[in-house]
Amino acid sequence: xxxxxxxxxxxxxxxxxxxxxxxxxxxxxxxxxxxxxxxxxxxxxxxxxxxxxxxxxxxxxxxxxxxxxxxxxxxxxxxxxxxxxxxxxxxxxxxxxxxxxxxxxxxxxxxxxxxxxxxxxxxxxxxxxxxxxxxxxxxxxxxxxxxxxxxxxxxxxxxxxxxxxxxxxxxxxxxxxxxxxx
Amino acid sequence: xxxxxxxxxxxxxxxxxxxxxxxxxxxxxxxxxxxxxxxxxxxxxxxxxxxxxxxxxxxxxxxxxxxxxxxxxxxxxxxxxxxxxxxxxxxxxxxxxxxxxxxxxxxxxxxxxxxxxxxxxxxxxxxxxxxxxxxxxxxxxxxxxxxxxxxxxxxxxxxxxxxxxxxxxxxxxxxxxxxxxxxxxxxxxxxxxxxxxxxxxxxxxxxxxxxxxxxxxxxxxxxxxxxxxxxxxxxxxxxxxxxxxxxxxxxxxxxxxxxxxxxxxxxxxxx
Numbered sequence: 301x302x303x304x305x306x307x308x309x310x311x312x313x314x315x316x317x318x319x320x321x322x323x324x325x326x327x328x329x330x331x332x333x334x335x336x337x338x339x340x341x342x343x344x345x346x347x348x349x350x351x352x353x354x355x356x357x358x359x360x361x362x363x364x365x366x367x368x369x370x371x372x373x374x375x376x377x378x379x380x381x382x383x384x385x386x387x388x389x390x391x392x393x394x395x396x397x398x399x400x401x402x403x404x405x406x407x408x409x410x411x412x413x414x415x416x417x418x419x420x421x422x423x424x425x426x427x428x429x430x431x432x433x434x435x436x437x438x439x440x441x442x443x444x445x446x447x448x449x450x451x452x453x454x455x456x457x458x459x460x461x462x463x464x465x466x467x468x469x470x471x472x473x474x475x476x477x478x479x480x481x482x
Numbered sequence: 483x484x485x486x487x488x489x490x491x492x493x494x495x496x497x498x499x500x501x502x503x504x505x506x507x508x509x510x511x512x513x514x515x516x517x518x519x520x521x522x523x524x525x526x527x528x529x530x531x532x533x534x535x536x537x538x539x540x541x542x543x544x545x546x547x548x549x550x551x552x553x554x555x556x557x558x559x560x561x562x563x564x565x566x567x568x569x570x571x572x573x574x575x576x577x578x579x580x581x582x583x584x585x586x587x588x589x590x591x592x593x594x595x596x597x598x599x600x601x602x603x604x605x606x607x608x609x610x611x612x613x614x615x616x617x618x619x620x621x622x623x624x625x626x627x628x629x630x631x632x633x634x635x636x637x638x639x640x641x642x643x644x645x646x647x648x649x650x651x652x653x654x655x656x657x658x659x660x661x662x663x664x665x666x667x668x669x670x671x672x673x674x675x676x677x678x679x680x681x682x683x684x685x686x687x688x689x690x691x692x693x694x695x696x697x698x699x700x701x702x703x704x705x706x707x708x709x710x711x712x713x714x715x716x717x718x719x720x721x722x723x724x725x726x727x728x729x730x731x732x733x734x735x736x737x738x739x740x741x742x743x744x745x746x747x748x749x750x751x752x753x
Binding site: 385386388389390391403404406407408422424 | 628631632633635636638639640642681682684
């Protein structure tokens with residue numbers, strides 16, 4: 301017998317009406333394809349057909365096993381990696397979780413993140429982020445690839461930017477008031 | 483017990499060896515006993531800059547392989563009685579270095595001298611790693627240009643990862659010397675400002691040295707620029723040497739361009 305273990309993210313969706321559910325799915329299908337969907341409510345034939353044709357991974361039965369206390373514990377063990385030192389040229393950092401960098405990322409350094417990314421220092425190096433959002437201050441020299449799309453440096457204007465992937469488009473918005481991290 | 487400094491840069495030609503020679507002489511002038519060790523095996527230079535080129539009989543590889551005693555191999559400087567050089571081998575290359583032997587040599591030197599200054603080779607290969615492995619602190623020499631800064635950044639990263647002290651979870655102190663600052667070019671924005679360099683590298687500033695044509699001649703004649711009292715670069719090395727001896731010396735502005743014609747212009751107003 302072969303047993304494999306996966307860590308997955310689950311989206312819980314309550315179906316309130318067929319039309320609102322289908323509208324929601326249509327809008328977010330690109331993102332939702334990467335997750336297991338836990339559906340609550342009535343699955344009408346139209347919904348069933350939508351799920352099948354769009355190859356959505358879903359379940360209607362999910363027992364997370366355990367009381368509330370255990371679930372709170374899981375929330376506290378947040379999946380975040382923190383780097384509290386300067387990332388120097390030649391360093392190649394790969395992180396599967398979310399990442400918080402509390403220093404600079406110098407020219408010649410590369411960071412690959414599967415989750416979300418926040419960097420408090422100035423970025424001169426290369427960033428590859430596949431999460432839902434980034435909060436970074438990049439210099440014009442930096443290269444930013446977010447969910448496979450290279451972000452035009454001129455959009456980033458050498459200041460703190462919030463970069464969000466909302467499912468079908470990438471939104472870049474500068475933070476006018478620079479955050480004070482200390 | 484002495485302190486071991488490794489002088490590193492990553493990029494070649496930024497003035498590591500010149501810096502090593504001048505700081506060695508400057509610290510010796512403060513009355514400390516100093517030894518300079520040339521780790522640039524196969525491309526020996528430090529003896530030339532100190533004016534000791536024809537005095538090298540035994541080198542560090544001879545000492546490490548017990549073919550010569552340390553006392554035989556140490557060459558006393560012409561310019562100071564308490565400054566000594568341990569030369570690099572000119573025939574053997576960096577593969578001649580063995581970590582255990584380097585460790586033993588440095589431990590012996592630490593007992594004999596107040597300051598042990600190691601001149602690292604350019605690049606970040608095995609010769610470089612041997613130089614930083616047993617250092618207590620590093621002096622990073624950069625020029626105000628992007629390629630030098632990036633190479634230094636990489637070299638600092640390797641120090642943090644590989645140095646013996648770092649592995650024991652002790653801090654390896656890193657000090658920055660910005661060499662060959664051309665005030666006219668800084669003012670015109672062609673050269674990086676020292677503030678930006680410090681932001682990028684995030685290490686302590688030890689000093690700034692202005693570009694000085696007299697350095698070339700000083701190297702060619704084997705008389706380090708620090709001996710030239712008229713030279714601005716010599717004065718900068720003097721200040722840095724004092725700082726390394728724990729003397730608090732104010733930083734001087736070597737980046738602002740003093741237009742030589744300014745006084746002339748003012749004087750012309752009164753004519």
